[in-house]
Amino acid sequence: MMKDDGELEALREKVRLVTADIVRDVHKRMDLAREIGEIKGRLGIDVRDEKVEQEVRNSVLALADDIGMNREFMLRLLNILLEESESLQAKRRPQVQKQTHLTIFMKARQLEAAGRNIIHMEVGEPDYAPPALVGDSLSDSFARGKYHYTDTRGTMELRQAIAKQAKVHEEQLIVTPGGRFGVFSAIVSLLRPGQEIIVIEPAWPAYRECADFAGVRTKVLKTRLEDKWAPDIRHLEEMITPTTKMIVLNYPNNPTGKILDNATMDRIVSLAKDNDLFLLSDEVYADYAFAREFHGVLEYGYENSIMISSFSKRYAMTGFRVGYAISSKEIISKMTRVQAIGITSVAEPMQYAALAALGEDHLENVKTMKSRLDFVTRKLRELSLNFVQPDGAMYVYPKIPNMDDVTLVERMLEKGVAVAPGSGFGESYKHFIRISACQPEKQLAKGLEVMAAVIKERS
Amino acid sequence: MMKDDGELEALREKVRLVTADIVRDVHKRMDLAREIGEIKGRLGIDVRDEKVEQEVRNSVLALADDIGMNREFMLRLLNILLEESESLQAKRRPQVQKQTHLTIFMKARQLEAAGRNIIHMEVGEPDYAPPALVGDSLSDSFARGKYHYTDTRGTMELRQAIAKQAKVHEEQLIVTPGGRFGVFSAIVSLLRPGQEIIVIEPAWPAYRECADFAGVRTKVLKTRLEDKWAPDIRHLEEMITPTTKMIVLNYPNNPTGKILDNATMDRIVSLAKDNDLFLLSDEVYADYAFAREFHGVLEYGYENSIMISSFSKRYAMTGFRVGYAISSKEIISKMTRVQAIGITSVAEPMQYAALAALGEDHLENVKTMKSRLDFVTRKLRELSLNFVQPDGAMYVYPKIPNMDDVTLVERMLEKGVAVAPGSGFGESYKHFIRISACQPEKQLAKGLEVMAAVIKERS
Numbered sequence: 039m040m041k042d043d044g045e046l047e048a049l050r051e052k053v054r055l056v057t058a059d060i061v062r063d064v065h066k067r068m069d070l071a072r073e074i075g076e077i078k079g080r081l082g083i084d085v086r087d088e089k090v091e092q093e094v095r096n097s098v099l100a101l102a103d104d105i106g107m108n109r110e111f112m113l114r115l116l117n118i119l120l121e122e123s124e125s126l127q128a129k130r131r132p133q134v135q136k137q138t139h140l141t142i143f144m145k146a147r148q149l150e151a152a153g154r155n156i157i158h159m160e161v162g163e164p165d166y167a168p169p170a171l172v173g174d175s176l177s178d179s180f181a182r183g184k185y186h187y188t189d190t191r192g193t194m195e196l197r198q199a200i201a202k203q204a205k206v207h208e209e210q211l212i213v214t215p216g217g218r219f220g221v222f223s224a225i226v227s228l229l230r231p232g233q234e235i236i237v238i239e240p241a242w243p244a245y246r247e248c249a250d251f252a253g254v255r256t257k258v259l260k261t262r263l264e265d266k267w268a269p270d271i272r273h274l275e276e277m278i279t280p281t282t283k284m285i286v287l288n289y290p291n292n293p294t295g296k297i298l299d300n301a302t303m304d305r306i307v308s309l310a311k312d313n314d315l316f317l318l319s320d321e322v323y324a325d326y327a328f329a330r331e332f333h334g335v336l337e338y339g340y341e342n343s344i345m346i347s348s349f350s351k352r353y354a355m356t357g358f359r360v361g362y363a364i365s366s367k368e369i370i371s372k373m374t375r376v377q378a379i380g381i382t383s384v385a386e387p388m389q390y391a392a393l394a395a396l397g398e399d400h401l402e403n404v405k406t407m408k409s410r411l412d413f414v415t416r417k418l419r420e421l422s423l424n425f426v427q428p429d430g431a432m433y434v435y436p437k438i439p440n441m442d443d444v445t446l447v448e449r450m451l452e453k454g455v456a457v458a459p460g461s462g463f464g465e466s467y468k469h470f471i472r473i474s475a476c477q478p479e480k481q482l483a484k485g486l487e488v489m490a491a492v493i494k495e496r497s
Numbered sequence: 498m499m500k501d502d503g504e505l506e507a508l509r510e511k512v513r514l515v516t517a518d519i520v521r522d523v524h525k526r527m528d529l530a531r532e533i534g535e536i537k538g539r540l541g542i543d544v545r546d547e548k549v550e551q552e553v554r555n556s557v558l559a560l561a562d563d564i565g566m567n568r569e570f571m572l573r574l575l576n577i578l579l580e581e582s583e584s585l586q587a588k589r590r591p592q593v594q595k596q597t598h599l600t601i602f603m604k605a606r607q608l609e610a611a612g613r614n615i616i617h618m619e620v621g622e623p624d625y626a627p628p629a630l631v632g633d634s635l636s637d638s639f640a641r642g643k644y645h646y647t648d649t650r651g652t653m654e655l656r657q658a659i660a661k662q663a664k665v666h667e668e669q670l671i672v673t674p675g676g677r678f679g680v681f682s683a684i685v686s687l688l689r690p691g692q693e694i695i696v697i698e699p700a701w702p703a704y705r706e707c708a709d710f711a712g713v714r715t716k717v718l719k720t721r722l723e724d725k726w727a728p729d730i731r732h733l734e735e736m737i738t739p740t741t742k743m744i745v746l747n748y749p750n751n752p753t754g755k756i757l758d759n760a761t762m763d764r765i766v767s768l769a770k771d772n773d774l775f776l777l778s779d780e781v782y783a784d785y786a787f788a789r790e791f792h793g794v795l796e797y798g799y800e801n802s803i804m805i806s807s808f809s810k811r812y813a814m815t816g817f818r819v820g821y822a823i824s825s826k827e828i829i830s831k832m833t834r835v836q837a838i839g840i841t842s843v844a845e846p847m848q849y850a851a852l853a854a855l856g857e858d859h860l861e862n863v864k865t866m867k868s869r870l871d872f873v874t875r876k877l878r879e880l881s882l883n884f885v886q887p888d889g890a891m892y893v894y895p896k897i898p899n900m901d902d903v904t905l906v907e908r909m910l911e912k913g914v915a916v917a918p919g920s921g922f923g924e925s926y927k928h929f930i931r932i933s934a935c936q937p938e939k940q941l942a943k944g945l946e947v948m949a950a951v952i953k954e955r956s
Contacts, residue, residue, distance in 0.1 A: 042536050042539055042540055043540075045536060046533060046536050046537070046540075049529050049532055049533050049536070050533070050549065052529050053526060053529050053530070053533070053553070054553065054556060056522050056525050056526045056529065057526060057553065057556075057557060057575075057578070058556075058557075058560055059518075059522050060519060060522045060523060060526065060578075061557055061560050061561060061564075061566070061571060062560075062564065063515050063518050063519045063522065064519060064566075064571070064574065065561075065564050065565075065566045066515050067512060067515045067516060067519065068566070068567075070508050070511050070512050070515065071512070073508055074505060074508050074509070074512070077501050077504055077505050077508070078505070080501055081501055081502075081505075090509065094512070094513065094516065097513060097516075097517075098516060098517075098520055101517055101520050101521075102520060102524075105520075105521065105524050106524075107520070107523075107524045107527070108527075111527075111581055112520060112523070114577065115519075115523060115574075115577060116516070118573065118574060118577065119516070119519075119574075122567075122570050140837070143646075144648065147648060151653065161646065163645060163646055167642075168639075168644065172639065173636075173639035173640070176635040176636060176638060176639050176846060177632075177635060177636040179635060180627075180631065180632035180635050181632070183626075184816070185627065185814065185815070185816035185817055186622060186815055186816040187602075187620065187622055187815050187816055188816070189603065189606060194610065215674060215818075215840045215844070216840055216841055218839070218840060218841055219839055219840050222838065222839050222840075226710075231577070231690075231712075232577070244838070247838045248838060251835070251838050253690075355644065356644070356645055356646050357643070357644035357645040357646055357647065357842075357844060357845035357846070358644055358844050358845075358846065359674075359840065359841070359842070359843070359844040360844075376710070378599065378706075379681065379703070379706045379707060379710050380677065380678055380681045380839065381674045381675055381677060381678050381681075381818065381840075382675055382677055382818070383816075383818070384818070385674070385816060385817055385818040385819075385844055385847050386816035386817075387635060387816070387817065387846065387847070387850075388844050388846070388847065391846075
């Protein structure tokens with residue numbers, strides 16, 4: 039006993055000394071990072087260099103293996119060091135508030151509050167109404183006392199109804215406050231700081247925001263208009279390291295409208311399986327598939343996949359904030375824990391409304407959206423803009439000639455038309471904008487006229 | 498240019514060398530942690546030792562200051578090292594699922610789904626109805642198209658109405674999906690991993706859950722029945738360290754019903770000011786104050802305080818999931834960022850319903866609750882149970898003779914009565930239960946009879 043006590047104290051002293059060494063070395067590393075940042079600034083090169091980073095990562099891995107150390111933990115630690123180096127290097131670069139579809143939406147709302155009329159082509163919020171039964175359900179919910187805490191995963195009725203439709207067990211499902219919270223709770227419950235996710239850009243910014251929030255690093259696989267927004271699977275494969283834990287998919291894609299062909303999807307699922315990665319598939323636009331049939335991730339039966347869906351787009355119920363996630367029982371149970379901590383449960387009247395919507399037809403909505411997208415793309419062709427005809431979803435993502443996106447977006451907003459800057463979906467897309475087809479044709483026509491005028495003015 | 502290139506390469510080589518040193522030292526540290534874990538296992542002592550940990554933290558902070566290094570980053574890094582050490586040390590210890598009012602509520606719901614009748618004295622959910630206007634607003638919301646994305650902070654109408662009532666500017670306010678999300682976003686947006694909050698126990702478990710979620714350490718100030726649940730302010734003062742960043746208050750208290758006297762509240766606010774701490778004051782039971790007037794944190798005008806409120810208890814609107822937080826503009830803006838990442842905005846029909854409730858009278862609810870609490874405490878006195886008469890809120894927290902809480906709770910649940918185990922509010926309260934007075938007297942009477950019988954059986 040006495041011997042153990044003394045030994046404990048001696049070991050603790052050793053811990054103190056080695057901790058101090060680590061602190062000093064980390065400090066040294068940060069000083070070096072600052073110096074490198076200054077030189078990079080002079081040379082005008084990017085702060086983040088994926089290639090150099092990967093070299094560092096590989097050499098740390100080799101060393102970790104050499105001395106018999108836990109690879110995963112070491113990489114997490116390294117990622118935190120890299121992140122801090124990067125932020126030190128970036129410190130003297132001018133910081134601009136990033137513009138996204140949401141910041142533009144907020145600006146548009148403020149202009150409206152000040153009395154301006156704005157055409158909303160920036161936000162993915164259909165203008166058509168939810169099914170009439172949803173309205174009835176709202177009155178009904180009060181009379182029937184449907185306004186209590188529910189099971190964190192959602193009411194049994196709603197879960198069973200969704201589960202039946204999706205052909206899964208109700209324990210594989212959680213009802214979330216919007217698809218967004220499903221993305222959030224999947225990322226924060228499954229990943230740890232210092233791990234990595236791979237996001238295919240252009241992409242809805244929420245994936246990276248949730249990763250940043252959780253201290254998870256985002257690695258970006260860029261896709262190009264020239265390749266019809268198809269991801270390069272060989273490149274994807276090369277990006278996977280031992281700390282890579284998740285691939286995020288979002289098809290039909292926001293903002294490009296792309297749907298992957300089956301062969302590509304097969305290869306991505308295989309890659310995820312082979313490397314034991316989570317596959318987070320955001321399928322909130324699944325109903326809006328025009329050019330080809332959409333095959334969701336659940337069809338692959340891979341237990342580490344998480345499918346995100348929502349009532350927002352299908353039934354035009356954005357403001358009800360009801361979505362759901364389907365995965366394995368184990369993953370749903372982890373996501374449930376996060377949801378219990380954050381919100382207890384989704385508002386019961388909203389779950390009741392979602393239940394009312396579930397049996398209703400949404401094909402009319404799909405038809406409306408297709409015809410609007412056709413209208414927008416026809417107009418864009420007349421303007422000789424370069425874009426890929428969307429396979430699905432609610433957007434067109436054209437390239438803008440001779441002009442950066444934020445300039446165009448701001449000029450258009452001055453003239454009463456809100457569109458989303460392309461760089462909100464990935465910083466290398468400064469020459470794109472996203473046009474949302476969630477307005478009637480007449481409004482879309484007006485908005486596109488304003489866009490044409492602003493582009494012409496400039497050239 | 499050439500010179501810069503060469504310099505860059507030389508610096509990178511130095512980075513590689515120092516990174517390798519860090520890896521080796523971290524490995525050394527983990528080996529030491531493993532050894533310490535083995536000795537602790539032999540001695541049968543806890544893996545986590547707050548005091549030793551605090552010493553390590555303080556010495557790292559001192560060293561960081563000494564060499565001019567970013568404290569916050571160093572604490573994050575240290576936290577990851579400590580966490581890994583702890584998990585290496587804990588690997589072979591058994592894990593028990595903790596019982597709380599929520600786990601019991603879930604069990605009760607499952608029993609109901611299987612056809613059993615359960616008296617709900619475990620959950621803080623009033624049985625009376627929301628104001629009738631709330632029902633009207635639900636039908637109205639659909640007709641008026643109130644089902645869209647709103648400003649992340651809430652609709653202007655609702656924010657202005659709440660701000661007017663609370664006499665603050667609407668920019669000092671955010672509407673949240675329940676008071677819980679206000680607690681969540683305050684903790685995760687204001688604190689960083691490795692920092693600490695102080696929670697006064699017994700306490701609603703959400704504070705600790707949110708802190709755990711954010712990698713924030715919870716330090717507990719215990720209060721005692723013998724002291725009428727008054728916190729020892731001298732002790733509170735001693736607990737504050739350089740990494741302590743927040744004190745959490747919850748008065749009228751869940752579960753004890755305590756309201757602090759003015760002198761105690763004054764001293765706590767002074768302590769927070771003097772030590773530059775956030776003061777998170779969860780005031781969702783503020784309307785239910787019987788024994789003395791309740792003075793909320795906003796009366797102190799301290800800019801680093803965050804007041805949490807909700808429509809749940811005041812208007813019996815638990816299932817609508819609408820709450821709000823009031824603080825400085827800066828703090829609200831940080832909380833807004835978290836809310837934007839997690840949920841976009843609160844469901845608009847629910848915000849509209851909250852707006853309808855806002856002008857309505859809740860005094861009848863308060864009267865009902867007081868009379869029920871009086872009823873429960875009368876009955877408990879007849880049973881000669883030891884408790885403090887609640888000053889407010891909706892609960893009584895009696896001491897249970899000769900029996901641990903979970904045993905009592907499980908026996909009662911078998912007989913159709915759900916109450917909350919005391920240890921759900923702090924592990925040192927295994928001889929208490931929380932009785933919620935949210936049911937009609939007749940039900941409460943039945944529930945208390947069952948309790949009396951179970952206690953008698955045992956003794």
